Amino acid sequence: MIIKPTVREKKIFSFQDVPEDTSFEAGYLVSVNSGWRSIRPVVNAGTCIGCMQCYLYCPDGVISIQNGKAVIDYDFCKGCGICSKICKPGAIGMERER
Amino acid sequence: MEKFLSGDEAFAEGIRLACPDVISAYPITPQTIVVEKLSEMVEDGSLDAEFIHVESEHSALSCAMGASAAGVRAFTATSSQGLLYMAECLYYASGGRFPIVMMNANRSTALPWNIYGDQRDSLSQLDSGWIQAYAENAQESLDLALMSYYIAEHKTVSTPFMVNLDGFILTHTYEQVDVPTPEQAGKFLPPYETENKLDPENPKNMAFSAGPDTNYIFKYKEHAAMFRAIPVIEEAERRFAEIFGRQYSGLIDAYLTEDADYILITLGSIAGLCREIAGQLRENGVKAGVLRIRYMRPFPAEALAKAVSSAKALAVLEKDISFGNEGTVFTNVNSALHGAGMTAPAYNFIGGLGGRNISHQDIIRIFETIQSGTAKRVNFIGIGEEENS
Amino acid sequence: MSVSAKTLDQNEYFYGHKACAGCGGSLAVRNVLKVLGKNAVAVLPAGCMSAVGFNFPQLCFANNAIISTFAGTASMLTGIEAGFRRRGIKDFTAVGFAGDGGTADIGIQALSGAIDRNDNIIYICYDNEAYMNTGIQKSGLTPFGAKTTTTPAGQNIHGNIRPKKNMFEIVAAHDIPYAATATVGYMNDFLNKVEKASKIQGTKYIHVIAPCPTGWGIPVSDTVDAAREIVDCGLWYLAEYENHEFKINRDPKTFTSVEDYLRKQARFRHLSEQDIKIITDSRDKKWEFIRKNWN
Numbered sequence: 207m208i209i210k211p212t213v214r215e216k217k218i219f220s221f222q223d224v225p226e227d228t229s230f231e232a233g234y235l236v237s238v239n240s241g242w243r244s245i246r247p248v249v250n251a252g253t254c255i256g257c258m259q260c261y262l263y264c265p266d267g268v269i270s271i272q273n274g275k276a277v278i279d280y281d282f283c284k285g286c287g288i289c290s291k292i293c294k295p296g297a298i299g300m301e302r303e304r
Numbered sequence: 305m306e307k308f309l310s311g312d313e314a315f316a317e318g319i320r321l322a323c324p325d326v327i328s329a330y331p332i333t334p335q336t337i338v339v340e341k342l343s344e345m346v347e348d349g350s351l352d353a354e355f356i357h358v359e360s361e362h363s364a365l366s367c368a369m370g371a372s373a374a375g376v377r378a379f380t381a382t383s384s385q386g387l388l389y390m391a392e393c394l395y396y397a398s399g400g401r402f403p404i405v406m407m408n409a410n411r412s413t414a415l416p417w418n419i420y421g422d423q424r425d426s427l428s429q430l431d432s433g434w435i436q437a438y439a440e441n442a443q444e445s446l447d448l449a450l451m452s453y454y455i456a457e458h459k460t461v462s463t464p465f466m467v468n469l470d471g472f473i474l475t476h477t478y479e480q481v482d483v484p485t486p487e488q489a490g491k492f493l494p495p496y497e498t499e500n501k502l503d504p505e506n507p508k509n510m511a512f513s514a515g516p517d518t519n520y521i522f523k524y525k526e527h528a529a530m531f532r533a534i535p536v537i538e539e540a541e542r543r544f545a546e547i548f549g550r551q552y553s554g555l556i557d558a559y560l561t562e563d564a565d566y567i568l569i570t571l572g573s574i575a576g577l578c579r580e581i582a583g584q585l586r587e588n589g590v591k592a593g594v595l596r597i598r599y600m601r602p603f604p605a606e607a608l609a610k611a612v613s614s615a616k617a618l619a620v621l622e623k624d625i626s627f628g629n630e631g632t633v634f635t636n637v638n639s640a641l642h643g644a645g646m647t648a649p650a651y652n653f654i655g656g657l658g659g660r661n662i663s664h665q666d667i668i669r670i671f672e673t674i675q676s677g678t679a680k681r682v683n684f685i686g687i688g689e690e691e692n693s
Numbered sequence: 694m695s696v697s698a699k700t701l702d703q704n705e706y707f708y709g710h711k712a713c714a715g716c717g718g719s720l721a722v723r724n725v726l727k728v729l730g731k732n733a734v735a736v737l738p739a740g741c742m743s744a745v746g747f748n749f750p751q752l753c754f755a756n757n758a759i760i761s762t763f764a765g766t767a768s769m770l771t772g773i774e775a776g777f778r779r780r781g782i783k784d785f786t787a788v789g790f791a792g793d794g795g796t797a798d799i800g801i802q803a804l805s806g807a808i809d810r811n812d813n814i815i816y817i818c819y820d821n822e823a824y825m826n827t828g829i830q831k832s833g834l835t836p837f838g839a840k841t842t843t844t845p846a847g848q849n850i851h852g853n854i855r856p857k858k859n860m861f862e863i864v865a866a867h868d869i870p871y872a873a874t875a876t877v878g879y880m881n882d883f884l885n886k887v888e889k890a891s892k893i894q895g896t897k898y899i900h901v902i903a904p905c906p907t908g909w910g911i912p913v914s915d916t917v918d919a920a921r922e923i924v925d926c927g928l929w930y931l932a933e934y935e936n937h938e939f940k941i942n943r944d945p946k947t948f949t950s951v952e953d954y955l956r957k958q959a960r961f962r963h964l965s966e967q968d969i970k971i972i973t974d975s976r977d978k979k980w981e982f983i984r985k986n987w988n
Contacts, residue, residue, distance in 0.1 A: 211708045211709045211754070211755050219518055228510055228512055228514075228522065228749075229508045230508065230510075230750065230752055231509075232507035232752060233752060233755035234750055236751050237751060242714060262724070263720065265712065265714075265723065266723075267707065288715060291917070291918065292917060328768075328771075328772065366761060370770065370772020370773040370775075372776070393765070504785060507754075507757045507758075508758075509747060509759070510757075510759040511747075512748065512760060513760075518750075
């Protein structure tokens with residue numbers, strides 16, 4: 207089980223829900239970042255060699271290697287394209303968001 | 305055990321009894337003796353605490369906040385320029401609801417430079433969200449060192465606490481002080497427990513931003529917590545009296561005010577002299593009284609208005625001036641009087657700035673001028689008659 | 694075992710944050726936490742990383758994390774480290790992440806104090822060479838010639854007229870147990886330095902170049918490229934200070950072109966031939982010193 211901040215059910219924070227002090231459960235997310243993208247990385251699984259360089263250099267940590275191939279969490283990918291540039295085999299292409 | 309101690313030394317004794325885990329402080333006259341004494345106590349093993357030699361007051365309070373956020377009891381002490389230098393952290397500590405205790409040796413603020421006592425430093429920080437108490441003597445200083453943690457750390461309060469001692473007049477003057485035993489102190493002050501902490505088992509994100517939709521709720525809750533300190537102060541004093549045999553009087557300390565016509569309101573170490581003169585005036589048939597404000601925050605608006613309700617005229621004597629207005633204590637008192645529908649005239653007396661002596665005669669004159677109605681709304685003690693007329 | 698992508702903790706501790714696309718600072722924070730693991734306690738002052746990571750109720754750290762005052766990163770780390778020790782907690786690392794302004798300008802006093810006390814903390818300066826959070830203003834680590842919103846490039850003045858402060862050597866001058874320079878462009882080097890730091894008792898300082906595409910005027914996909922080129926052209930170096938000695942980790946026989954590095958970035962586009970010569974000469978002088986004096 208991977209530890210990471212996760213998106214919770216959307217709710218309005220009422221007076222009672224607002225904590226008494228400025229401390230709160232770590233890693234509590236209420237929104238995603240997918241709307242930021244104009245282009246998206248697309249992994250060609252046939253070309254991907256699972257070298258993990260894209261995973262290592264992703265500023266948002268949205269790439270994981272599953273079954274030896276890069277997998278992107280599009281909820282949080284901002285489409286910067288660093289992964290595509292870093293990929294030596296050229297397995298990640300950038301495609302326009304529609 | 306009876307000891308002959310200065311205010312600073314008495315306060316350090318109180319802190320030793322409160323057993324803070326982390327002490328971070330930077331030296332400034334006239335606070336230095338407190339941190340020197342605490343260093344000695346750590347050195348000789350009579351106080352088991354981390355003493356951290358920070359490089360500034362800003363870091364002193366920042367470090368104390370780190371310790372508090374780590375879930376342990378923290379202490380710092382400062383004065384004057386140091387308090388102003390750490391001002392950013394004052395607001396941070398109260399907003400974060402870190403129940404840190406700080407001793408402030410009340411001292412004049414530059415310019416001109418001056419190391420002596422007035423209360424402009426702490427009174428300029430009334431809005432910073434700290435509970436503010438003003439001690440009158442060395443015994444009360446020690447007792448407040450202990451009580452401050454009880455009140456600040458109380459689950460319903462969780463607010464930082466500033467104990468103010470008049471620079472030199474109180475910090476450096478020796479008195480006979482009863483120093484309780486660690487056993488008694490341990491019986492009075494429970495260990496610090498909080499959920500407001502970084503925790504390996506239950507990770508937290510702390511001291512975050514909050515946008516316009518929730519920010520005001522945090523601020524409201526901070527405000528409400530300060531008022532919840534009022535019953536906790538009473539509770540602390542009741543328990544304190546049971547264990548140590550000394551009873552304090554809450555937010556205010558009223559002397560002969562019940563039937564008084566003329567009441568002088570003040571705070572800190574000058575109150576003793578004021579009471580002595582009120583006593584003398586009583587012997588001459590003048591119904592004089594003195595009200596000492598022990599807590600400026602939470603402000604004792606109701607208790608104060610009730611205690612002075614018989615007065616025909618009031619004087620507020622303070623070692624402070626808010627330039628372009630009047631003394632800040634006076635502003636606070638007037639608001640309370642107005643809120644209670646009181647119409648007796650109130651006059652402001654500004655004295656003791658930069659440590660200037662307030663004499664026996666000065667206090668007699670305050671009573672005389674409020675009695676005759678010849679006082680101005682704001683009067684500077686010691687400024688020439690031509691200026692005052 | 695050395696740290697690499699394969700050995701790195703798979704947990705993502707800094708996730709869902711609102712940093713700009715391609716942010717070098719967030720890349721540094723993310724990976725440092727992956728090296729230090731779930732028991733890291735992070736302190737971040739006011740600045741980009743706290744602004745993008747801590748907006749209640751969007752809280753982007755899976756580990757314990759707290760915002761400090763702008764000037765108070767190091768002093769708050771000190772308090773947390775002492776507090777955890779007092780609670781008897783043994784397995785934790787107090788780590789600070791401050792930007793260039795938060796480190797070399799407003800936070801330098803508290804940092805110096807912490808090193809002087811040799812507090813057991815790791816301090817990471819993620820250097821994007823200007824106050825980016827407030828909109829690209831000059832800091833003490835803005836390099837010579839860079840255009841920022843407070844050092845405009847005009848007819849009279851060509852951007853920032855002062856060179857970058859040398860924080861690495863300022864910190865080393867305290868005789869700190871461990872200090873290092875790094876870049877997010879060479880991640881393995883950086884993360885192994887973090888790993889090394891985590892095993893050393895006392896204060897550790899790592900200064901990592903973390904390009905800001907917004908402030909540097911480069912495409913968001915070029916963060917890592919720029920972070921490599923700054924080392925390849927010799928304007929930044931990978932070094933360590935340990936056991937009272939300096940050590941250069943990477944001594945290239947030839948440098949890539951300084952001009953190419955500069956011309957790719959909008960902040961340097963105005964520089965004249967003469968400005969570039971000043972920058973190149975100062976690089977050469979620094980390397981002459983390094984090669985002569987460091988191991």
